[in-house]
Amino acid sequence: xxxxxxxxxxxxxxxxxxxxxxxxxxxxxxxxxxxxxxxxxxxxxxxxxxxxxxxxxxxxxxxxxxxxxxxxxxxxxxxxxxxxxxxxxxxxxxxxxxxxxxxxxxxxxxxxxxxxxxxxxxxxxxxxxxxxxxxxxxxxxxxxxxxxxxxxxxxxxxxxxxxxxxxxxxxxxxxxxxxxxxxxxxxxxxxxxxxxxxxxxxxxxxxxxxxxxxxxxxxxxxxxxxxxxxxxxxxxxxxxxxxxxxxxxxxxxxxxxxxxxxxxxxxxxxxxxxxxxxxxxxxxxxxxxxxxxxxxxxxxxxxxxxxxxxxxxxxxxxxxxxxxxxxxxxxxxxxxxxxxxxxxxxxxxxxxxxxxxxxxxxxxxxxxxxxxxxxxxxxxxxxxxxxxxxxxxxxxxxxxxxxxxxxxxxxxxxxxxxxxxxxxxxxxxxxxxx
Numbered sequence: 001x002x003x004x005x006x007x008x009x010x011x012x013x014x015x016x017x018x019x020x021x022x023x024x025x026x027x028x029x030x031x032x033x034x035x036x037x038x039x040x041x042x043x044x045x046x047x048x049x050x051x052x053x054x055x056x057x058x059x060x061x062x063x064x065x066x067x068x069x070x071x072x073x074x075x076x077x078x079x080x081x082x083x084x085x086x087x088x089x090x091x092x093x094x095x096x097x098x099x100x101x102x103x104x105x106x107x108x109x110x111x112x113x114x115x116x117x118x119x120x121x122x123x124x125x126x127x128x129x130x131x132x133x134x135x136x137x138x139x140x141x142x143x144x145x146x147x148x149x150x151x152x153x154x155x156x157x158x159x160x161x162x163x164x165x166x167x168x169x170x171x172x173x174x175x176x177x178x179x180x181x182x183x184x185x186x187x188x189x190x191x192x193x194x195x196x197x198x199x200x201x202x203x204x205x206x207x208x209x210x211x212x213x214x215x216x217x218x219x220x221x222x223x224x225x226x227x228x229x230x231x232x233x234x235x236x237x238x239x240x241x242x243x244x245x246x247x248x249x250x251x252x253x254x255x256x257x258x259x260x261x262x263x264x265x266x267x268x269x270x271x272x273x274x275x276x277x278x279x280x281x282x283x284x285x286x287x288x289x290x291x292x293x294x295x296x297x298x299x300x301x302x303x304x305x306x307x308x309x310x311x312x313x314x315x316x317x318x319x320x321x322x323x324x325x326x327x328x329x330x331x332x333x334x335x336x337x338x339x340x341x342x343x344x345x346x347x348x349x350x351x352x353x354x355x356x357x358x359x360x361x362x363x364x365x366x367x368x369x370x371x372x373x374x375x376x377x378x379x380x381x382x383x384x385x386x387x388x389x390x391x392x393x394x395x396x397x398x399x400x401x402x403x404x405x406x407x408x409x410x411x412x413x414x415x416x417x418x419x420x421x422x423x424x425x426x427x428x429x430x431x432x433x434x
Contacts, residue, residue: 316397382430
């Protein structure tokens with residue numbers, strides 16, 4: 001009972017801090033500058049990413065930790081698994097996830113803790129945000145087909161090479177870790193693998209459709225999907241509730257009450273779909289959080305990921321806003337320093353672009369208009385690709401959390417690999433483009 005009380009007290013505190021940033025009255029402040037920009041970035045992130053991206057990702061990571069058998073993860077993503085399958089899955093899985101470098105972390109932490117090898121897990125960590133199919137298409141249309149194709153090819157190759165190098169450098173540690181996982185008996189799972197797959201698939205679908213971005217044209221399949229995004233999200237949410245109803249021992253009146261609350265919120269706030277979305281996840285947290293069985297463990301694991309990741313993300317986002325600012329407002333580092341440093345296609349320009357991209361935070365698709373402005377101010381094509389390959393996959397908030405998952409040494413190596421490979425790719429692309 002004391003543990004239960006501590007969990008809900010911690011959750012209440014986290015919600016209170018989130019609410020503070022979500023409703024922070026920035027427009028009433030009379031000052032501007034880097035501190036204002038740091039607060040503005042934190043408020044923007046709270047409004048645009050926490051609810052729609054991170055909350056579903058936490059529940060998906062918690063479900064992976066509880067419902068997916070360790071043997072399945074070891075078979076397909078483990079250190080001793082078939083390399084073609086493990087790296088193939090890890091390097092292309094991000095194509096269906098329109099997520100940023102921060103949202104991918106709960107999913108990475110979930111599979112890594114369940115026994116995924118360091119190589120495949122690192123490939124997934126990089127590829128998740130880097131190979132976003134929507135971002136690659138938009139890159140080709142806005143910045144040019146050449147750089148769009150180079151981004152797509154580079155992202156897939158990067159993830160595989162980085163994963164293989166990480167596995168090679170830390171092979172002794174991975175062998176010990178894998179042996180420990182293999183020696184741990186695989187707990188019996190009450191729900192079949194097919195049912196667990198459908199459960200996870202519904203939540204991944206919710207994450208994908210809730211975050212569909214608006215297309216540039218008002219015709220075509222993408223526009224039709226975007227127009228129906230909340231209907232599709234609602235359908236998947238209903239299927240999730242139905243699966244919980246049929247396959248778990250959650251009292252049916254709990255789920256019926258939560259479903260009724262979501263329907264009521266949808267009718268009352270029909271023009272604000274995010275409100276029933278919030279009500280749905282609050283209901284999911286309550287109906288699972290009060291349980292002592294697998295459903296309760298699901299909530300506990302999801303909250304554990306949130307407690308580990310959110311504070312570090314918040315700190316990283318504030319520091320990133322303070323130092324780098326945004327397109328509208330400069331941070332402590334003047335933007336013309338960056339523009340002047342990435343002109344041409346030399347080694348220094350590509351390295352600088354890769355380093356800045358690695359530390360700067362890019363929300364999904366925001367790197368494209370930023371790069372368009374930089375290219376218009378003299379940025380070389382090589383540094384542009386270097387920033388594209390390093391930026392969306394890494395950020396200062398992302399680095400802080402990765403360190404808490406796989407340790408300082410592995411995190412430093414992962415960051416250096418991304419920067420070095422982005423620099424080399426930028427040099428090669430710049431030379432070919434010229």
